[in-house]
Amino acid sequence: MIYTLTLNPSVDYHLQLEKLRIGELNRSVYEEKQPGGKGINVSRVLNEMGVNSIALGYVGGLTGEYIKDCLAREQIETSFIHVNEDTRINIKISAEEETEVNQSGPIISDTNYADLLRIMNTLTNEDMVIISGNPPTGIDYIDIFQICMKNAIPFVLDAEAEHINIALAYRPFFLKPNHKELGALFNTSFSALNEMIPYCLKLVKMGAQHVMVSMGDKGAVLATKEKVYQAEAPTGKVLSTIGAGDSMVAGFLAKYIMGEDIERAFAGSVAAGSATAFTNGICRREQADCLVERVIVTKEEVEGC
Ligand SMILES: Nc1ncnc2c1ncn2[C@@H]1O[C@H](COP(=O)(O)OP(=O)(O)O)[C@@H](O)[C@H]1O
Numbered sequence: 001m002i003y004t005l006t007l008n009p010s011v012d013y014h015l016q017l018e019k020l021r022i023g024e025l026n027r028s029v030y031e032e033k034q035p036g037g038k039g040i041n042v043s044r045v046l047n048e049m050g051v052n053s054i055a056l057g058y059v060g061g062l063t064g065e066y067i068k069d070c071l072a073r074e075q076i077e078t079s080f081i082h083v084n085e086d087t088r089i090n091i092k093i094s095a096e097e098e099t100e101v102n103q104s105g106p107i108i109s110d111t112n113y114a115d116l117l118r119i120m121n122t123l124t125n126e127d128m129v130i131i132s133g134n135p136p137t138g139i140d141y142i143d144i145f146q147i148c149m150k151n152a153i154p155f156v157l158d159a160e161a162e163h164i165n166i167a168l169a170y171r172p173f174f175l176k177p178n179h180k181e182l183g184a185l186f187n188t189s190f191s192a193l194n195e196m197i198p199y200c201l202k203l204v205k206m207g208a209q210h211v212m213v214s215m216g217d218k219g220a221v222l223a224t225k226e227k228v229y230q231a232e233a234p235t236g237k238v239l240s241t242i243g244a245g246d247s248m249v250a251g252f253l254a255k256y257i258m259g260e261d262i263e264r265a266f267a268g269s270v271a272a273g274s275a276t277a278f279t280n281g282i283c284r285r286e287q288a289d290c291l292v293e294r295v296i297v298t299k300e301e302v303e304g305c
């Protein structure tokens with residue numbers, strides 16, 4: 001079974017403004033709320049693609065109930081741990097640019113943490129876990145990586161640089177930083193896809209099986225031990241990029257699990273990311289299927305392989 005782990009889910013409150021005026025009264029022209037948090041987005045897109053998963057993590061209060069209801073309506077299985085504090089609300093503002101304010105979220109008690117580790121210990125090498133997002137106070141990802149290694153559970157990580165750095169020793173199946181997170185990891189910055197290739201390959205050498213790095217409208221790079229793939233993102237009218245990175249993770253895994261080769265899975269991944277960017281909320285399967293025909297993947301062998 002595929003499990004997604006969202007330790008700090010969110011209700012994403014998305015506001016569209018014509019112009020954001022800092023320090024003034026702003027009125028929105030469109031607003032909506034969505035269940036969010038990286039793993040939850042992955043579960044929702046996997047579900048769109050016809051792949052079942054179980055969403056794990058912490059929920060609390062009315063906002064937590066809202067997330068549970070939404071996922072239940074989409075027939076996504078969940079096994080959340082309930083906490084006393086409310087699940088956070090993250091504000092996403094689309095104006096000339098996108099601006100985000102993510103709350104810090106509930107503090108996790110020792111008891112709730114022990115509950116999580118107990119659940120994680122029931123997973124086996126026949127499962128896969130997608131670990132995503134910024135962990136709340138009270139959680140140390142290293143404990144979860146250790147369980148993955150001990151139980152040989154393949155894991156995917158989409159989190160900030162400091163967590164990626166620690167995860168490498170535990171041989172992740174898949175890493176998905178964006179270009180800023182990759183830059184933070186190596187104390188540099190990138191302006192083109194090909195500049196990221198040597199750094200993706202370094203992460204592969206350091207223990208990751210697949211490293212996919214996204215660069216917004218420029219597309220993404222995927223590196224393995226044998227090959228490096230690049231794909232430009234299709235062009236279109238962007239409505240909101242919230243969840244675009246999560247959609248890429250789900251888009252890749254859905255095709256990979258269905259037995260497609262890495263190149264097709266990568267094309268599906270970029271298409272799902274862009275389809276979400278061109279939608280309010282997460283993409284529909286038909287939108288991603290339609291865009292995949294426009295994603296051109298180039299590949300090269302890794303030297304010395
Ligand atoms: N402006 C855009 N136009 C087209 N596709 C986009 C755009 N922004 C994001 N995407 C798609 O979504 C993917 C992930 O976007 P990115 O913003 O890099 O991820 P993250 O949300 O992790 O920061 C990109 O690789 C691309 O396929």
Ligand SMILES: O=P(O)(O)OC[C@H]1O[C@](O)(COP(=O)(O)O)[C@@H](O)[C@@H]1O
Nearest residue numbers: 036037038090133134243244245246
């Ligand atoms: O856990 P973090 O890092 O605060 O991120 C949470 C936010 O990221 C999202 O999962 C979106 O992530 P992406 O845009 O990177 O796909 C939102 O749903 C959520 O508000």
